[in-house]
Structure formats: structure tokens, C-alpha cells
Amino acid sequence: MTLDADTSAVQQEIRDESSTSSNDHADPRQPVGPVVPAASAGWAGLLGAAAALAVGELLDRASDQVTSLVVAVGEGVIDATPGSVVARSINLLGSLQKPLLLTGIVVVALLIGWVAGIRLRRRSVAAMFVGFGIVGAVASARLPGTNVAASIAVAALAAVVGIVIYLTLHHLSKRPVNAAGVIIPGTALSQATDRRRLLAFGGAAAGTIAVVGASRVGRTGAGERARDALIETASAQPATSAPATTVAPTAAGFDLEGLTPRITPISPQDDFYLIDTALVKPQVDPNTWTLTIDGMVDREVIYTYDDLVSRDLVEAEVTLSCVSNPVGGDLVGNAVWRGIPLTTLLDEAGVDPTTPGTQIFSRSVDGWTCGFPTELAYDGRTTMLALEMNGEPLPVDHGFPARLVVAGLYGYVSATKWIERISITDWESVDGFWMPRGWSKEGPIKTQSRIDVPRSGAQVAPGSIAFGGIAWSPTIGIDTVEVAVLASDNSDAEPEWMPATLGDPTSDETWVQWRLDWDATPGSWIALVRATDKSGFTQSPIPVAPAPDGAEGYHAVNITVA
Ligand SMILES: Nc1nc2c(c(=O)[nH]1)N[C@H]1C(S)=C(S)[C@@H](COP(=O)(O)O)O[C@H]1N2
Numbered sequence: 001m002t003l004d005a006d007t008s009a010v011q012q013e014i015r016d017e018s019s020t021s022s023n024d025h026a027d028p029r030q031p032v033g034p035v036v037p038a039a040s041a042g043w044a045g046l047l048g049a050a051a052a053l054a055v056g057e058l059l060d061r062a063s064d065q066v067t068s069l070v071v072a073v074g075e076g077v078i079d080a081t082p083g084s085v086v087a088r089s090i091n092l093l094g095s096l097q098k099p100l101l102l103t104g105i106v107v108v109a110l111l112i113g114w115v116a117g118i119r120l121r122r123r124s125v126a127a128m129f130v131g132f133g134i135v136g137a138v139a140s141a142r143l144p145g146t147n148v149a150a151s152i153a154v155a156a157l158a159a160v161v162g163i164v165i166y167l168t169l170h171h172l173s174k175r176p177v178n179a180a181g182v183i184i185p186g187t188a189l190s191q192a193t194d195r196r197r198l199l200a201f202g203g204a205a206a207g208t209i210a211v212v213g214a215s216r217v218g219r220t221g222a223g224e225r226a227r228d229a230l231i232e233t234a235s236a237q238p239a240t241s242a243p244a245t246t247v248a249p250t251a252a253g254f255d256l257e258g259l260t261p262r263i264t265p266i267s268p269q270d271d272f273y274l275i276d277t278a279l280v281k282p283q284v285d286p287n288t289w290t291l292t293i294d295g296m297v298d299r300e301v302i303y304t305y306d307d308l309v310s311r312d313l314v315e316a317e318v319t320l321s322c323v324s325n326p327v328g329g330d331l332v333g334n335a336v337w338r339g340i341p342l343t344t345l346l347d348e349a350g351v352d353p354t355t356p357g358t359q360i361f362s363r364s365v366d367g368w369t370c371g372f373p374t375e376l377a378y379d380g381r382t383t384m385l386a387l388e389m390n391g392e393p394l395p396v397d398h399g400f401p402a403r404l405v406v407a408g409l410y411g412y413v414s415a416t417k418w419i420e421r422i423s424i425t426d427w428e429s430v431d432g433f434w435m436p437r438g439w440s441k442e443g444p445i446k447t448q449s450r451i452d453v454p455r456s457g458a459q460v461a462p463g464s465i466a467f468g469g470i471a472w473s474p475t476i477g478i479d480t481v482e483v484a485v486l487a488s489d490n491s492d493a494e495p496e497w498m499p500a501t502l503g504d505p506t507s508d509e510t511w512v513q514w515r516l517d518w519d520a521t522p523g524s525w526i527a528l529v530r531a532t533d534k535s536g537f538t539q540s541p542i543p544v545a546p547a548p549d550g551a552e553g554y555h556a557v558n559i560t561v562a
């Protein structure tokens, strides 16, 4: 047998020190060569991989032009995944999707390091780190905003550090074995010194990696800090502009336990749904950020945050919804937005709204894009470059420092967060992020309604109970909401629709709360809701999936009265 220190065959034959030697002729205390125990080789590979990833995390902070290798690979995974799967996983996993993906990438990288450390020769492990480096460099360089040379440099450094940590740990883990491949206890090869060095070096490496990893998790970015500073200055100074409207959270008579509040709170806890493709929310420093308006304009204009925030801001309560919201889902929110009417800025750039067949195409700092027909910005609906949400600077998650809000359009065609460019282009020449992924080019929000109380599956006592929920059809407005209750064992019966009482929305651009009191008699029931908008359109019972242009169908809940 060979005693190549790197072959797994040898390592697997290393037995416990007390086991009997299969070779009775050789002196069991005579060292014939060093080997690395399998577990040590595994740890060397794993820590090498961890060190490589840590380099990426550490340098991510150094410049805007480089990015975390883990995040870069995650973005690559998302981009390589069919849009329908991305959309479905957003639905299924919600905001857990991204931490899960990033954690998955780290775990897989560490596992590969561990297995390679055990199974492969040293040279192959080193080659594998180089391979990882190439993947990381490509993943990072292709992202918008990163610099190719910097991406290559970061990935190369990560690979080199990984290899050095791996080789050093591997070397320090060498143990003397006898001819039978059994580790000789307490013998030469300065074992004690090597073990101490191994512990010191391995401990230092693991500690550094842990510190880098931990500091990454709890870190606040430039956007978060700038936003905090804005809030602090605002609270230190007497209000110069009118405070954001304080809207009663619930319309009179609608304080039902479990009913969606009229305004979706964003603090202290953010209840407003979050949808975007960003693995890590862009951290935009408003002091260096600019917004450019270009394309089919008379003059290109570039705004700074100060230019924008020092203007007279307008305010509007607008309901925003995601096209992937399923019937009864919660990818819908209502907020008070403050900002600048988009048409004001378009006028300054000299946009001609009468040019047919054009779109307002916008791009975020992280390269996400969308577009909607130019004429919609001029038809009277709220179309705003929003800087504030519910009286606060936009939260980082919702697009700080600025985003678009267009009443009546799904977010995927209109609501660009972390916006940095608005281009007026013709309608045909360019498509937004979600179009090639199976979603329709135009995205008007469909009329929808939802039952919030009672929750499906609830048990209630006989007597008067209240149904409550919300309905929306921005910018058309809700005319009526009706509820029907069917016996569970006769759910095909013709529904008898009962008109609900509506709260009073501030405008047709927001959802409206509704309520219906019903005399509950014992049994198993299915309650349905449907809305009719002010154009006279009534929701259809036929279920339609969210893709490509929004879900349809009645929301239903099951209740038991006992
Ligand atoms: N930069 C950027 N803006 C974006 C998106 C995105 O992925 N990236 N997603 C859009 C979609 S699909 C929706 S539904 C809304 C959601 O906005 P919210 O997360 O503030 O609720 O943002 C829109 N703006």
C-alpha cells in the first residue's frame, strides 16, 4: 500500500490508536510517514472555503464596485432560474426566500470544502478553489454596478486565501503513522508542537471567519445610516413642512378585531408586503445618489436628493399590489406617500405626453427595470416620485431614497424602488425585468376583495357575527361589496348576495374596508366575497392564476358555527 498522505484510501484506513495492527512484522511504533486524518482534512477544506467566502464579505464593504461573492452567486442562481419558479418561490417563501438562498449557498460551499478536503488530493482541492474563484468572479462581474477588474481581484484573493488556509491546516494536521497506517500515539515529528500550532492557527482562522460572518449579519448599510440621520434631524427641528396626514387607522364602525387597518403600518413593525429581486437591499447614500431623466426628452435632467426633498411635496394615499398576489393573499398594502408628481419632473425634462406609443421606463440602482405607457402618468391618477411613506423617509426595504408609485398599476410595471433613471422610450424597444419571464407587458390592478374576519377555519358561536375585509380597484374605485354564505355540503348552490357596508376611502386609489353582520346558525359554512367597481364590473367566480397578469376569483373562507 502507498502512504501518500493525500489519498483518501490511506486516510480511511487510519484506525483508532488502540486497534490491532494488521501487520505484525512491522514495528507498530516505527513511523513510516505522515498522514492527515480524514476529519482534519475535512476541516481544512471547510475552513479554507469559509475563509474564501469571508474575504468576499470583508471586501464587499470596501467599495460599491465589488459585491459579496455569496450574494453574487445568489443573484446568478435567481437569474438562471425560470421566472415562474422565482415567482412561485416568492409566493411560497415570501421574504424568507432570500435568507434561505444565501444560507443555502454558504452551506453548500462549506460542504463541498469538507468533502473535497476528505476525498481529493491537495492539488485538486487547490484547483477547486481556483474554480470557485472563477465562478465568483463571473457572478460578481456580470452584476450591474460592479467593476470587472475589482470583481476578478476579489475572487482571486478569496481563492488564494482559501488555498493558503487549507494547505496550512492540512500541513499542521499531519500525524505520524506506522506501516499499518495506524497513527502512533505520542511519537516524534514534533507532534505536540504541531498540534499546538494547529490549534492556534485553526482557532485564529475560525475566529476571524466567525467575526467577519457575524458582523455581516447585523450590519447597517449606508442607506440605513443616512435614513436614520434624516429622521434624527427632522425630529430635532420644528416641522418645516406640513406633517403627513394622520388618517384614522380604521373607518368609523370598522374596528373589527383582525380587520386590515386602513393604513398599513411600517413602524415600529413593517407590515407592508415586500417584493423585489434584490438579495441584499441596495444601500443608497442620498448624498451621492442622483436621478436622471433621459431618452425622448428635450433636455436630460439630473436631480440630487437635496433638489428633490427641498421642493413642495404632495401627498396621496395609494394602494399598491403585487401581480403575484393570489386571491385572498396579502401582497397588497395601503400607504400615505409623499413626493413629487412625476409629471412635474417630466415637464422639466420637456417630455411631450402626446407622442404616441411611448413608455416611462425606469431602472433601479441594482439594475431592475419596468415600464408603463406614458399617457397613464397624465390621465389624472397619482403618479409620484415618492420620498416618504406614512410620514417617514422611505424605508430602505421600500426603496430609500426614492421610488415610483403609480396608482392602479401592479408594482412589477411601475413601482421601481431605489430608482436611479427614468427613460422615455418607445413602447416596443425595451421590456422590463418581468416581461421575458412570462408576465404581461401591461399591468393594471384587477378589482379584488378579501375576507379578513373570521379567518378561514374559525369556530364561532351562534348569533350575530361580523364579516369584515377589504376590496380594491385603484383607480376606478369600489362601488359595492357583497357577501354570500353557503352551506358547506351544498356549496354549488346559487349564492344569495348580501350587500356589505363600506368604509369611506379617501379616494378611488385606495382599498376600502367593508363589513357585514350575519346571523350565524349552527352548521358548516363557506363565505364568499365579491366586489363591483365603479365602472360596473363585477368580479368573476372563475379562478385565474396570478401569471401572467393577476389572479381572479372569489375569496372564500370556511367557518363552523357551534
Ligand atoms: N428595484 C426594484 N423595484 C421594485 C421591484 C424590484 O424587484 N426591484 N419589484 C416591484 C414589485 S414586483 C412590486 S409588487 C413592488 C413592491 O414594493 P414593496 O416591496 O415596497 O411592497 O416593488 C416593485 N419595485
Ligand SMILES: [Mo]
Pocket (backbone or CB within 6 Å): 275, 321, 322, 323, 324, 410, 411, 412
Ligand atoms: Mo410585484
